[in-house]
Amino acid sequence: MTGAREAPVDVVRRWETSGGHWRVLSRSDSSVVLGLFSCDGGEEMHRLTAASAELDPLLAGQTRSDD
Template structure:
């Protein structure tokens, strides 16, 4: 049996944002990776995540 690693804080934040209906936009693949957390109702950037987390990059397809 293999243990699944806990997601990084950055990946967890992005997954929570998506689960609540927000959009995610990759601004720069870096390194470091820069991701904008965008509102679902107006396209406003609410937060920017700057990260070296490999699991976040993998989740976003980079």
């Protein structure tokens, strides 16, 4: 184990590939907080906080993965 931090974009892509959903819980000029939800969208499993610059290209203005 290297202890290297996984890129937020990679975390979100892996989550979606596994069938999970995400929602933007809060957003500012500098950061985004995403809730990562189970495949049925019902239970929040994890929260991801990242710099806006890291996630904005992936989110493309969406507030949830099923937009």
